[in-house]
Amino acid sequence: MDTRDNSRPDRAAWDQDEARRIITRCAALKGGLMEALHGIQGAFGYIPAESYDMLADAFNLSGAEVYGVKSFYHDFRDTPAGHHVIKICQAESCQARGSRLLTAHVEKLLGIRLGETTANERITLEPVYCLGNCAVSPNITINDKLYGRMDEDRLEGLLGKLG
Amino acid sequence: MRDLLTVYIPLEATALSLGADEVAVAILKEAASQGRDVEIIRNGSWGMSWLEPLVEMVTPKGRVAYGNMTADRVADLLKGECADLCLGLTADIPYLKSQDRLTFGRCGLIEALSLSEYQDNGGFVGLKKALEMTPQDIVTQVTDSGLRGRGGAAFPTGIKWNTVLGAGSDQKYICCNADEGDSGTFADRLLMEGDPYCLIEGMTIAALAVGATEGYIYLRSEYPLCKQILDEALLNARAAGWLGKNIKDSGKDFDIEIRMGAGSYVCGEETAMLESLEGKRGMVRAKPPLPALHGLFGKPTVVNNVLSLASVPIIMAKGADYYRNFGMGRSRGTIAFQLAGNIARGGLVEKAFGISLRELIEDYGGGTHSDNSLKAVQVGGPLGAYLSENDLDLPMDYEAFAEAGAVLGHGGIVVFDDSVDMAEQARFAFEFCAIESCGKCTPCRIGSVRGAELMAKIQAGAAENLPLMKELCEVMESGSLCAMGGMTPIPVLSALQKWPNDFGAKP
Numbered sequence A: 001m002d003t004r005d006n007s008r009p010d011r012a013a014w015d016q017d018e019a020r021r022i023i024t025r026c027a028a029l030k031g032g033l034m035e036a037l038h039g040i041q042g043a044f045g046y047i048p049a050e051s052y053d054m055l056a057d058a059f060n061l062s063g064a065e066v067y068g069v070k071s072f073y074h075d076f077r078d079t080p081a082g083h084h085v086i087k088i089c090q091a092e093s094c095q096a097r098g099s100r101l102l103t104a105h106v107e108k109l110l111g112i113r114l115g116e117t118t119a120n121e122r123i124t125l126e127p128v129y130c131l132g133n134c135a136v137s138p139n140i141t142i143n144d145k146l147y148g149r150m151d152e153d154r155l156e157g158l159l160g161k162l163g
Numbered sequence B: 001m002r003d004l005l006t007v008y009i010p011l012e013a014t015a016l017s018l019g020a021d022e023v024a025v026a027i028l029k030e031a032a033s034q035g036r037d038v039e040i041i042r043n044g045s046w047g048m049s050w051l052e053p054l055v056e057m058v059t060p061k062g063r064v065a066y067g068n069m070t071a072d073r074v075a076d077l078l079k080g081e082c083a084d085l086c087l088g089l090t091a092d093i094p095y096l097k098s099q100d101r102l103t104f105g106r107c108g109l110i111e112a113l114s115l116s117e118y119q120d121n122g123g124f125v126g127l128k129k130a131l132e133m134t135p136q137d138i139v140t141q142v143t144d145s146g147l148r149g150r151g152g153a154a155f156p157t158g159i160k161w162n163t164v165l166g167a168g169s170d171q172k173y174i175c176c177n178a179d180e181g182d183s184g185t186f187a188d189r190l191l192m193e194g195d196p197y198c199l200i201e202g203m204t205i206a207a208l209a210v211g212a213t214e215g216y217i218y219l220r221s222e223y224p225l226c227k228q229i230l231d232e233a234l235l236n237a238r239a240a241g242w243l244g245k246n247i248k249d250s251g252k253d254f255d256i257e258i259r260m261g262a263g264s265y266v267c268g269e270e271t272a273m274l275e276s277l278e279g280k281r282g283m284v285r286a287k288p289p290l291p292a293l294h295g296l297f298g299k300p301t302v303v304n305n306v307l308s309l310a311s312v313p314i315i316m317a318k319g320a321d322y323y324r325n326f327g328m329g330r331s332r333g334t335i336a337f338q339l340a341g342n343i344a345r346g347g348l349v350e351k352a353f354g355i356s357l358r359e360l361i362e363d364y365g366g367g368t369h370s371d372n373s374l375k376a377v378q379v380g381g382p383l384g385a386y387l388s389e390n391d392l393d394l395p396m397d398y399e400a401f402a403e404a405g406a407v408l409g410h411g412g413i414v415v416f417d418d419s420v421d422m423a424e425q426a427r428f429a430f431e432f433c434a435i436e437s438c439g440k441c442t443p444c445r446i447g448s449v450r451g452a453e454l455m456a457k458i459q460a461g462a463a464e465n466l467p468l469m470k471e472l473c474e475v476m477e478s479g480s481l482c483a484m485g486g487m488t489p490i491p492v493l494s495a496l497q498k499w500p501n502d503f504g505a506k507p
């Protein structure tokens, strides 16, 4: 059963030992840098700058190369996100079912644009390009939980329930 | 003995996104309060997505379906007072009954993670046969089936495998492309969530065919439920001896690892995917060398889409002729169409090639969701052409589409009603390319940005920029290394050609 709920998992403060455990585990995998980056972000919510040297050492790369890999991928963050992350699908199928209006509505409601975080760091709003739920567009995720056939009223209701 | 209530509720992303878990919890609670025993089976989705959560009650006559179930209708359901949501026997629902379910034969039918149900419904028959065959015979059977890659480029799967088989190497790999980035597509996901052993079986047969011992599934990060289900499926398959060392005492070894993507569309391109699997930036490689000869970590590698691989078990089980007897022309077998966008009945339709776009959109899809008239249809993902009402009689066939300047791609069909502004769609095509370009070639990296700017000007009324925009499209088409930059002009120019008024141009 889907056990993911609506609240963001608690993100740990930087912990060098934890980072080392993750990196050591992934360094044993072929091409494991991507897994290591996922692991670090999973633990800390972003890729802390402190982790670059450790990653570089473990994978026999320069810090710049590690940064190069990290920065290629939309998923990896440089800074922590807001307490809640809301993604609204911007791809064609969701466009065909009103995602542009839905996005504009949420932007107005929260007073931020896609890609921004509210001043109180409560909510980060991000674009996503297809969630693979296109038969029931438009789609959003709230803290990685997927919601189909979204509309303004339901979204406002869900926002209201966020802690 | 008290009567046991058996209920199927999909454990599948669409169903969950519409409240399937809430329904499951409500059923457990309601049954408990009535003192009834209930068994909930989490199957995959049948692909009738617009009806999710689609709950099925087991009756002496068979499984009876209830569509769009909600938690507050569960009490009615258990009292037998839910006639308004009842769809009759699942197997008799016309949308499903009329399909050619070859690759998706078990999807929805079985509990996705049950190995015994998998085997009771034809699972591992193909692999058992393959274990008795020579690699060359396996490759020949796949070649003879006519199967072509379902990831987009439609390259014959058997020919690709033959190249890898013939390559001498101490190490070969099977890489499953599960990046499914095209808007309007979700068939890979449905298969992985609903019948994960089928993909594992297909990859294992591929490994036997070419002599590979290691496999990877490159899974997009937007599919966390797939990850959970595949993880468990791999564990179960290994424990049962279908994967790992000495598979079923054959002396053959093969194992699979899952690797997650990180939100990059271009990493669905096979060489970018290989770079990403190696832990690098997802930069597209120049071809040649072909991945078949110089693939993952420089070793001969089969790269196939989820559905190409998942079609192999039935080809091995039932024979090449069985498969190739479906289809038309050089498009053999079946393909999973995905109805999306502004469509009344969105979902998955597996049919033999040759069905028309109109039959899919009107007969299966029920037309637009909004009831407004249909204006445009984008087939084959974000790099596919926009088609109009006049194109709806095109048969779904790789060659027929190519002739019309369109692509079938991964089978995604995104419908737009008359509210769509095609100039905005063209601008978005450039913008998407700018966001997702790997940056290796200038026409794609810079051209896409310029294209979006030009389109913004054109949208603001400066139609005199159209010739320049067309020229830019030519440069991108001829000067790009891969289809990201090379095919972005397809949606742009098809939109301009068919709806010049939206661009402020004289028709």
Ligand SMILES: Cc1cc2nc3c(=O)[nH]c(=O)nc-3n(C[C@H](O)[C@H](O)[C@H](O)COP(=O)(O)O)c2cc1C
Pocket: B148, B149, B150, B151, B152, B153, B154, B155, B157, B177, B178, B179, B180, B181, B182, B265, B266, B267, B268, B269, B270, B271, B303, B304, B305, B306, B308, B309, B482, B483, B484
């Ligand atoms: C920009 C781009 C994105 C692609 N995305 C995917 C994808 O998400 N999944 C996929 O299977 N193929 C994708 N492809 C096609 C692959 O490059 C490749 O042709 C395919 O994985 C080969 O497998 P097949 O022969 O089984 O189709 C993409 C191609 C391009 C150019």
Ligand code: SF4
Pocket: B266, B284, B436, B437, B438, B439, B440, B441, B442, B444, B445, B480, B481, B482, B483, B484, B485, B486
């Ligand atoms: S066309 Fe674009 S995505 Fe493809 S290799 Fe060139 S820059 Fe990269």
Ligand code: FES
Pocket: A089, A090, A091, A092, A093, A094, A095, A129, A130, A131, A132, A133, A134, A137, A138, A139, B183, B184, B185
């Ligand atoms: S386009 Fe939004 S989920 Fe696919």
